Amino acid sequence: MLLSIRSLTKSFPGTKALDGVDFDLRSGEVHALLGENGAGKSTLIKCLTGAYQRNAGTIALDGAEIEPQSSGEAQELGIGTVYQEVNLLPNLTVAQNLLFGRELRRFGLIDSRAMRAAAQEMLGDYGLDINVDRDLGGYSVAIRQIVAIARAVALSGKVLILDEPTASLDAREVQMLFTVVRRLRDRGLGVIFVSHFLDQVFDLSDRVTVLRNGRHVVTTETAALTRMTLIEHMLGRTLQDEVLHNPPPDRGKREKMLEFSGFGRRAVVEPFDLVIGKGEVVGLAGLLGSGRTESAELLFGLRATQSGEARDQNGKLDLSGPRAAIAQGFGFAPEDRKLDGIVADLSIRENIILGLQARRGWMRPIPRAEQNRLADSYIKRLDIRTSGKEKRVGELSGGNQQKVVLARWLAMNPRFLILDEPTRGIDVGAHAEILHLVHELVEQGMSLLVISSELDELMAVSNRVIVLRDRCHVAELVGHEISGESIMRAIASTEEKVE
Amino acid sequence: MHGTLKRLAPQLIALATLIALVSVFYPGFLSVSLNDGRLVGPVVDVLKRSAPVALLAVGMTLVIATRGIDLSVGATMAICGAVAAYAVSAGYGLPVAMLLAIGAGLLAGLWNGCLVAIVGVQPFVATLILMTAGRGIAQLITEGRILTFTDPAFAFLGSGNLLGLPMPTWIWICVAVLTTLLMRRTALGLLIEAIGINRRASALAGVNAVVLLIAVYMAMGFCAALAGLVVTADIRGADANNAGLWLELDAILAVVIGGNSLLGGRFSIAASVIGALIIQTISIGIRLAGFPSEYNLLIKAVLVVVILVLQSPRFGTEWHYWRQQLQFKRLREGKIAK
Amino acid sequence: MKFNKLLTSAAVLAISAGAAFAEGEVIGFSQIGSESGWRAAETTLTRNQAEERGYQLQFSDAQQRQENQIAALRSFIAQGVDAILIAPVVATGWDSVLQEAKEAEIPVVLLDRMVDSDPSLYLTAVGSNLVHEGEVAGKWLAEAVGDKPCRIVELQGTTGSSPAIDRKKGFEQGIAGHANLTIVQSQTGDFTRSLGKEVMESFLQSENGGKDICALYAHNDDMAVGAIQAIKEAGLKPGEDILIVSIDAVPDIFKAMADGEANATVELTPNMAGPAFDALEAFWANGTVPAKFIQTESKLYTQADNPAGEYEARKGLGY
Ligand SMILES: Nc1ncnc2c1ncn2[C@@H]1O[C@H](COP(=O)(O)OP(=O)(O)OP(=O)(O)O)[C@@H](O)[C@H]1O
Numbered sequence A: 001m002l003l004s005i006r007s008l009t010k011s012f013p014g015t016k017a018l019d020g021v022d023f024d025l026r027s028g029e030v031h032a033l034l035g036e037n038g039a040g041k042s043t044l045i046k047c048l049t050g051a052y053q054r055n056a057g058t059i060a061l062d063g064a065e066i067e068p069q070s071s072g073e074a075q076e077l078g079i080g081t082v083y084q085e086v087n088l089l090p091n092l093t094v095a096q097n098l099l100f101g102r103e104l105r106r107f108g109l110i111d112s113r114a115m116r117a118a119a120q121e122m123l124g125d126y127g128l129d130i131n132v133d134r135d136l137g138g139y140s141v142a143i144r145q146i147v148a149i150a151r152a153v154a155l156s157g158k159v160l161i162l163d164e165p166t167a168s169l170d171a172r173e174v175q176m177l178f179t180v181v182r183r184l185r186d187r188g189l190g191v192i193f194v195s196h197f198l199d200q201v202f203d204l205s206d207r208v209t210v211l212r213n214g215r216h217v218v219t220t221e222t223a224a225l226t227r228m229t230l231i232e233h234m235l236g237r238t239l240q241d242e243v244l245h246n247p248p249p250d251r252g253k254r255e256k257m258l259e260f261s262g263f264g265r266r267a268v269v270e271p272f273d274l275v276i277g278k279g280e281v282v283g284l285a286g287l288l289g290s291g292r293t294e295s296a297e298l299l300f301g302l303r304a305t306q307s308g309e310a311r312d313q314n315g316k317l318d319l320s321g322p323r324a325a326i327a328q329g330f331g332f333a334p335e336d337r338k339l340d341g342i343v344a345d346l347s348i349r350e351n352i353i354l355g356l357q358a359r360r361g362w363m364r365p366i367p368r369a370e371q372n373r374l375a376d377s378y379i380k381r382l383d384i385r386t387s388g389k390e391k392r393v394g395e396l397s398g399g400n401q402q403k404v405v406l407a408r409w410l411a412m413n414p415r416f417l418i419l420d421e422p423t424r425g426i427d428v429g430a431h432a433e434i435l436h437l438v439h440e441l442v443e444q445g446m447s448l449l450v451i452s453s454e455l456d457e458l459m460a461v462s463n464r465v466i467v468l469r470d471r472c473h474v475a476e477l478v479g480h481e482i483s484g485e486s487i488m489r490a491i492a493s494t495e496e497k498v499e
Numbered sequence B: 001m002h003g004t005l006k007r008l009a010p011q012l013i014a015l016a017t018l019i020a021l022v023s024v025f026y027p028g029f030l031s032v033s034l035n036d037g038r039l040v041g042p043v044v045d046v047l048k049r050s051a052p053v054a055l056l057a058v059g060m061t062l063v064i065a066t067r068g069i070d071l072s073v074g075a076t077m078a079i080c081g082a083v084a085a086y087a088v089s090a091g092y093g094l095p096v097a098m099l100l101a102i103g104a105g106l107l108a109g110l111w112n113g114c115l116v117a118i119v120g121v122q123p124f125v126a127t128l129i130l131m132t133a134g135r136g137i138a139q140l141i142t143e144g145r146i147l148t149f150t151d152p153a154f155a156f157l158g159s160g161n162l163l164g165l166p167m168p169t170w171i172w173i174c175v176a177v178l179t180t181l182l183m184r185r186t187a188l189g190l191l192i193e194a195i196g197i198n199r200r201a202s203a204l205a206g207v208n209a210v211v212l213l214i215a216v217y218m219a220m221g222f223c224a225a226l227a228g229l230v231v232t233a234d235i236r237g238a239d240a241n242n243a244g245l246w247l248e249l250d251a252i253l254a255v256v257i258g259g260n261s262l263l264g265g266r267f268s269i270a271a272s273v274i275g276a277l278i279i280q281t282i283s284i285g286i287r288l289a290g291f292p293s294e295y296n297l298l299i300k301a302v303l304v305v306v307i308l309v310l311q312s313p314r315f316g317t318e319w320h321y322w323r324q325q326l327q328f329k330r331l332r333e334g335k336i337a338k
Numbered sequence C: 001m002k003f004n005k006l007l008t009s010a011a012v013l014a015i016s017a018g019a020a021f022a023e024g025e026v027i028g029f030s031q032i033g034s035e036s037g038w039r040a041a042e043t044t045l046t047r048n049q050a051e052e053r054g055y056q057l058q059f060s061d062a063q064q065r066q067e068n069q070i071a072a073l074r075s076f077i078a079q080g081v082d083a084i085l086i087a088p089v090v091a092t093g094w095d096s097v098l099q100e101a102k103e104a105e106i107p108v109v110l111l112d113r114m115v116d117s118d119p120s121l122y123l124t125a126v127g128s129n130l131v132h133e134g135e136v137a138g139k140w141l142a143e144a145v146g147d148k149p150c151r152i153v154e155l156q157g158t159t160g161s162s163p164a165i166d167r168k169k170g171f172e173q174g175i176a177g178h179a180n181l182t183i184v185q186s187q188t189g190d191f192t193r194s195l196g197k198e199v200m201e202s203f204l205q206s207e208n209g210g211k212d213i214c215a216l217y218a219h220n221d222d223m224a225v226g227a228i229q230a231i232k233e234a235g236l237k238p239g240e241d242i243l244i245v246s247i248d249a250v251p252d253i254f255k256a257m258a259d260g261e262a263n264a265t266v267e268l269t270p271n272m273a274g275p276a277f278d279a280l281e282a283f284w285a286n287g288t289v290p291a292k293f294i295q296t297e298s299k300l301y302t303q304a305d306n307p308a309g310e311y312e313a314r315k316g317l318g319y
């Protein structure tokens, strides 16, 4: 046994995150660690790497008990980790991040040429060819995630831990990552893999361990499981319709609500036209770097447009910045929840009402009772797992943080809401809940623009899918034209326009 | 209420311990007597003399909550004091002089705020500019000397008494209470905390970070102006060279002793003000105890370090841990004994 | 403007070239800055003195920076001035520029502060004797008190600064041998009015509301002025209940003396230029080399010395 954990216990004030959990990892296996949001997966990993100090339990690596006090010490023991919230240094270059602490030297000085070459080689495995001398902070979430993975892989001599590594990657990068992981496994490493994408779990893992409410539920060979039974283990109940396979009914010709024409900015997104109907869900598909998030940022006024204008039935709209866009009834739940979403030190209640409060102005504070009502209702509706609404959002599990960000925007009841990877890191159960919610909102007349790397998700919610490639809107699929295959084809197509 | 008390507990305990310590060296520290209508005693001195730092600490708390810092407040005090003294000696009444001084403070804040919020200069660097230039501006106004005045109304601000307590005490208490109410009865406190913790996310959620930041620096300027008025009124003269010198550091220290994080976010004005009282108690305590001047700074530094260490979260966790372990042990021993 | 000045100074040079001693000498003066009223007064008096004697003064304000002073000195040398006055901001780092002045045969006089360079590099230094000042203050107090027991409180200057150390030492020498005089409290007031007041409040507090204090000795007048306010606010009469002696002789202390609220001050004269010019004139006239240190007079002023008049005489000097 490579790694064996016995009766691991960890409590936080008000929460028992892990309660006597056992976990074994063999060398040469990929072991999936599964469970709902807040089940304790990340906590287990952090206890293992010394990021948290456990309250009780033992951890043995190669039969010897270990007690790492920090991620650094864990690395020295041969345990490389990609945490759920990527923790790299945005002010350093990609190369410096990749080789941090192991800088290549020549005559005692840092050899930047060798560093550059080494960094490029490390990223090559993932099909990534970027300028490694640029600051990491300038790159997208997906690239940051790949850099974190490449760094961890290089550091892991015995164990590689991946906590939701694929949350913002699309199919191509996922496959590249899996190739690397399989290669490491064949070399005898043990890999712990946390994910909410069950397809990936079945694709990659050899064994599965499921946690629920901080307790160990089951450990078994992946092959012995069906999707249904796995979900049952995770949720402790059966899930009716896991993913809705039909988008909200399209009631023929719908009322035009918003019309963007010639929106664009050089080197960001080529000018595009976009019409949004009332109660319509438009999906944005495309590869990493194709300009999906950038398009959304233009629409929300986060980036200034160089051309184009937006209008609704009353005339031209001012979208000069987030505040202006919000005043027009726009909303934007961003992709990077840690950087752009949550305000970690504020409570769940405060995070949920923040947007509403900003819109009302500082002089009209939302009465406490109303705040409590809002917070309670969204905690319930989105099933946010917490010991109370006054808990710091930073102390929530990743998926639950995501739900708080969604709640903030839903509470503002916008007429046009942009959701950038809305279900990133959200478990199967909550995923279904959120899709339900989307349908409800649409029923009430809200229009949505959904960006997602998950084609299933896009297919499940969109009335219309717009495909981007190389910063261009290249195709538009409507109604029954939408299928996984047609989207993939549009993404891959080299023709200028697919109509 | 319970939450507030819990938040202030470390500061209150530190202050109480300090007072006990000073009383050992100077037994009469807590004695207060009434002397023709005014309370006198070391405690009253502390309440009066902490006015400048307490006033600055109120503004500095807000600035630090936004993840900023304002190094220029000492210089701003000097400018505002000089403006007021100049106006009063030029024959304008106190109200005009005060308005001009406060205007100057707000202007200084506006400058800092614009540099930070619009130009995007780091607060440390942005306010360093006025820190260096400000005293020069004040000297231009006073022409390098101590600009004295005789206006009794202005002097009253510094050395007058109201209901037994010195005017400066009333001023800082009012400012602290009103600011706290303004922050907590409106949504300002929450919005300021939000931009301090995560400006990007807050701006995206529609918080007007730019305007808020400028407003916060202007509030700081306002507090600095009042502090400048108090010290100028106190000595009946504007001393451009020395007014507010190094007080920015004391103000920052007060905020830190108040348990507010320099990384921004959650803040407590009350705690900062207690921090200011702690600093002043140390200064006056050392003096009353009669230690030679040479040791003042050393003793002050040691006391401050002790207070900060006792307050640090690290220490808190450790302490918690050991207490748990002890309880555990006792429990087990108890069980065995039974 | 500058060009004009240059032309005139060139003309002056040409005229004075033949004569060893003539009217219209050009003097370069490098001042530290204007960090205190005293410094401003020194500048004013230097200008006045130069004007009275018919010199042409080239003034340069260094704004507390040595590099500015060195640059000013070099430009004086390049202009070929007849003499240089300098109040050096720091003590070290002057060797090479003083050497250049020496080679150009321009006499340099240091005002009010010393440098660490070899004394042969400058003509002389004019300054006060800080210890002596304290001693004058102490002697006056000892005399004023007589045989009564007297508890003295002392407001020191900035801890560790040489004026604070020397004025303390001098005062102690001044009251030595008078066992009835004891310094019971001594704290720093940082040479500032506001701290002078604040610290005095503490003294009053710990000395029975001030009733036990017989005299205050402050290392400068500003602190004394602050302390006077504290004494008044405590309900005592400064100058009567508590004797007050301090050093510097700035205008405001004369005002206090005129009001009977202060008793004595020892002058640190801002007129350093007067003795400096006297020495220069003697040097130019017949090559008399002055002593390396010219000590200014530490004059004692009391309420008997027409403080109101002294105030009027001084208030325009820029204190
Ligand atoms: N620093 C912390 N302070 C307090 N509570 C915490 C802290 N970290 C985690 N928790 C709590 O511990 C529980 C387990 O969280 P954990 O992050 O391990 O969940 P997870 O299984 O990784 O969920 P997700 O799928 O959403 O990432 C949650 O209830 C969370 O609120």
Ligand SMILES: [Mg+2]
Residues within 6 Å of the ligand: A041, A042, A043, A084, A163, A397, A398, A399
């Ligand atoms: Mg997690």
